[in-house]
Amino acid sequence: MARVSRKEFHDLATPNEAHDAIASLELGGRTETVSLAASRGRVLAERIDAHLDVPGFDRASMDGYAVKARDTFGADEANPAVLSLVGEVHAGTEPAVSVGEGECVEISTGAVMPPGADAVVMVERTDERDGEIAFRTAVAPADSVMLAGADIAAGERALGPGTRITPREIGLLSALGIDEVPVRAKPRVGIVSTGNELVRPGESLNSAAGQIFDVNSTTIAAGVEDAGGEAVLYPHAGDDYDEMERLLTKAANECDLVLSSGSTSASAVDVIYRVIEDQGELLLHGVAVKPGKPMLIGRLEHSAYIGLPGYPVSALTIFQAFVAPAIRAAAGLPEPAAATVSGKMAVRERYAEGRMRLMPVGLVEDGAGDLLVYPVDKGSGATTSLVEADGVVEVHPDTSFLDMGESVSVSLFSPDIVPPTVFGVGEDDPALSRILDHVTRPRYLSMGSREGLRRLRNGIADVAVTSMSGEPEFDGVSLGSWTREWGLVVPAGNPNEVTGLADLVDRDLRFSNRSTASGLRTSLTEALSALAADRGQTRHDLVAAIVGFDHTVKAHESPARKVATGSADVGLGLRVTAEKLELGFVSLGTETVNVYGNPDRVEKPGVRALSEAIAAADDVFAALSGYDRP
The missing domain is CATH 3.40.980.10 (MoaB/Mog-like domain)
Structure with missing residues (x-):
């Protein structure tokens, strides 16, 4: 071609x-044969008919005595029928005795009915009298007996093609003595x-x-x-x-x-x-x-x-x-059941690109237990969106926006997906990571203090975690707080003899900064403003003099790792990070990490569990250098 x-x-x-x-x-569309043990979850490719009766014999369905039913007719508590005991039959053995007129045989559950017997009387309705058995009830033919073929009879259709094999079907196939199964090839x-x-x-x-x-x-x-x-x-x-x-x-x-x-x-x-x-x-x-x-x-x-x-x-x-x-x-498998849920948009989402959109979304429950849906969009190349998104919402090409509160249908990535017990957004913090280990099924997005507060304010998040100074501009309920020591991370031994922010401004040192959404970046900005005021300069003047000030990285360890690899001389970070990576540290003070809850959701079990975990986190703070209660 x-x-x-x-x-x-x-x-x-x-x-x-x-x-x-x-x-x-x-x-x-191919067919293959697998062992019965390997057939669970596979799809049967051909019809299977029973080639024998199941059970293959008349058997007792309870412990008691095998009898001729007519020998018990008229028996009751006042006038029991008395029959001679002539033997016994146990499960898994061939009867060596038969039942004649006026006779009975002791029998156990699952045992083959002896010749001549057509019913079983449960042992509880009998009494033993000098080698004879008194029957205090009458029975009809086939009472307490499972007849041959009662489960499935030879020649009967057992399972049809397209049947998904579960433990139930495996039980039936086992009863038929089948050890190899024709299935649809994967x-x-x-x-x-x-x-x-x-x-x-x-x-x-x-x-x-x-x-x-x-x-x-x-x-x-x-x-x-x-x-x-x-x-x-x-x-x-x-x-x-x-x-x-x-x-x-x-x-x-x-x-x-x-x-x-x-x-x-x-x-x-x-x-x-x-x-x-x-x-x-x-x-x-x-x-x-x-x-x-x-x-x-x-x-x-x-x-x-x-x-x-x-x-x-x-x-x-x-x-x-x-x-x-x-x-x-x-x-040959069906579409998974219960893979779609309905919810309401937590925020307004604009869209006007003229093609169908499969919008990745996350799920969160509000204070009343109703399901809210929010877009998850960190860009197609962000792999963490794979675990932050619970499913997709299909947006029609003619849709210009989805309004807040609008009902949408979410196709889940997996039928077993459920909303997190608590959904938080905010500052990246090693103590918080450890605290969340004590909460069942949380979801936390380390997107920075500013984004945490924004998502708490617009009703998406249950909690926001921030290290920015001051109270939030809306009514957030405090769930707890702690302090952490922040400063400048430098190479081990501090070869450049960095002592503070002035060295960044006055010397040609390569700096690795955090993003503007980070509360740590806000603490740095406030410290630079104070230094600028002492010098009679503007903060802009100082920022312009720092090499790499606008070179920002994502997480609390990222600047320190730049220092560790030699691509930066100084990084913004925490004492605990510097010690973990065996680097030097120049302290610039402490900042408070605050956890705020959505006022309408503080009674959610997951939010309460997070609050309790924070209250019980003294051992967490003790294990992290530079951390303490405020």
Whole structure:
């Protein structure tokens, strides 16, 4: 097939067209035989008929005496029927005695009914009298007897194709003596992550060379297994056409479906779509959906092919929406039950891009236990969104915004997802991390003091954690507080002899700062304002003199790690971090970390549990250098 010219995203397929294209692919349909022990959770491929009676004999269903029912007719408490005891039968043994007129045989539950007997009288309704048994009740034929074939009879339909095998079905198959089961073969799904920058988890990572750990391969593989498929991981493919062709062709020859992630957008280095067109058939390139516009669907050799976006959140979202249902269908599995919940938007969310949006969202309960839904959007490349998002809300292309309080339907990433017991946003703090260990199923986003207060104010968060001075500008309920020592982190031994902020201003020292959302950054700004006032200068003058002041990093350890690697001379940080990384520390004072609760949710069990954990955290503070109660 001749190589075609470069395709751009001009005519995007609709989501329905993408579903139809995937449905047209052959993703499996094979049958295999597995042992009974390995059949749980699999889908039966063929009808199974009973080839014998279950039970295969008339058996007693309780302990008592096997009798001819007519010998007990008319018996009652006042006039018992007296029969001769002629033997006994126990479960698992063949009867060596028969029951004649006026006779009975002692029998245990599950035992074979002896010849001549047609009923069982429970032992509680009898009395023993000198080798004879007095029966104080009458019974009818088949009383307390399970007849042969009563469970299932030979020739009867036992299980049909498409039945998902659970312990219940395994019990029936066991009763039929079946030890091998014909099941639908799991679709084999080959997974190829593309990009020269990818490194497998567990291998050595060179961040300086732009390397990142491969998130998509393991994430999508887990999704394949959850959907009933068999995931097969292949080596990473670079951006070379020949190497891409070799790997994809190998996967196509060994699997029912090949999934790739990355190299699907319209850029000069992307080659997958050309491999598909050269070696197979490209059904569509580009879908009017966000995230996931650059999805590819086609055929390669004798296999189906789907190309997912490269960013982890986009890849997982598109996989769950488009690919997982197709794998489940090929495996014969139904769509998961109870995978959708309804809630109300916690905030107003604008959207006007003209294509369907699969908006990642998180769930939180308000004080009344009603479900609130909030957008989770740290950018498609943020892998932490994978665990912060609980599902997606499908937003129609014509929707310009979702209003606060508007009802929405959330498709959960997993049916067993439940909202966190407490949802907090705010300052990154090592003491808080330890305190949260004592709370069941919390969710905490380290987004900085300012963002914590904003999300508490707009009703998304249950609690906000801040180290900014002053009281919040709204009614937040204090759940507790502690102090921490902050300052400048320097190399071990303090080779530059840094003594304070003046050294940053007056000397050519490379500085690593925290983001403006951080309360620690606010403490630094306030200290610089005080220094500027002492010098008769403006804070702007001092900030302009600090090399790297605007070089900000995310977490409380990040500046210290810059110092540890030699890419910064001084970093903004905490004493506890400096000691952990065996670095030097120049103290600039203490700041108070405050935890504020949403006034309408302080009675939520999770919020109360957090408050109690803070109150009981003296051992946490004692174990962290520079920490104390206020």
